[in-house]
Amino acid sequence: MTGGAGFIGSRLANRLLERGLQVSVLDNLSVGRKENIPAGARFVEGDILNSGDCRTALEGCDLLFHLAARVAIRSSFDFIVEDTMCNVVGTACILREAVKGGSVRKVISASSMGVYSDSAAPIAISENHPTVPASPYGVSKLALEQLTHCVAASAGLESVVLRLFNTYGPGQRLSPYVGVITIFINKLRAGERPTIFGDGCQARDFVHVDDVVSGFLGAMDAPVNGETINIGTGTPHTVNQVFEVVAGVFESGLSPIYAPGVPGELRYSIASIEKAERLLGFRPAFKFEKSIPAVIAQVLAKATTS
Secondary structure, eight states: OBSTTSHHHHHHHHHHHHTTOOOEEEEOSSSSOGGGSOTTOEEEEOOTTOHHHHHHHHTTOSEEEEOOOOOOSTTTTTTHHHHHIIIIIHHHHHHHHHHHHSOOOEEEEEEEGGGSOOOSSSOEEOTTSOOOOSSHHHHHHHHHHHHHHHHHHHHTOEEEEEEEOEEEOTTOOOOSSSOHHHHHHHHHHTTOOOEEESSSOOEEOEEEHHHHHHHHHHHHHSOOOSEEEEESOSOOEEHHHHHHHHHHHHTOOOOOEEEOOOTTOOSEEEEOOHHHHHHHOOOOOOOHHHHHHHHHHHHHHHHHHO
16 A cells, blocks of 8 residues: 555555455655554555565555555645656556566555546536546646556556545644645634635535545455546535534634635535445445534544644
């Protein structure tokens, strides 16, 4: 597994270990944290751009979960070279070594809703929606998808790509570029007004990290090959609604600060999950409004003990 020290990867690694499987994690710790890696996983501190590190991590593996990436739409214009190196060249490197090693039979790669063009309305979009990315990050993820399917098919490997929508949950890294829910929580906890870029009416599909992990496990278990599949909830929430829910838990009277919108961010991004339901048996277990209090409690508890 690449990116196994990160937000999603570490939780996936833990679920795999709970099944009694052996797990090898490759991560350079640029974003992920070593303490996230569950006990029992074999850890290779290295980079997907390094062929030797890839070979070491893949030894004896029959399944590759590829989650390592630079994940940030807002910063991808400034870091276009770095994003392309990691998300495109890094993907090519890990796929090449997976093929050369000879033990991998299936590759499951993490893509993003950022590959899609904007939607005209806050409605669920299927995997057939136009893929015309509005950001370099989306371009890099679309290349990842094509590399995954192309290289796997040429080598006789199975492949699945999961297009993840806005993932949230406990353990998400605080960043000025990703994780609006985490940003809201940390700002309100500090008694500060968070910033909303644009009018806040942009709608997103917020999916809990444990539901995302279930999507990866479904892709592993199902007899699915050569497919690209949305992982979300199908339910839209505007950024203003998200702020109201989080502020309501804090019982905060603070109002957000509104700033100009950010180039490359979609206005509407909601997943149709019909394909995931049909092929993977995917059923989101977490409702946004009901799960947020527990997420906030875990964030605050971690802040208190750290």
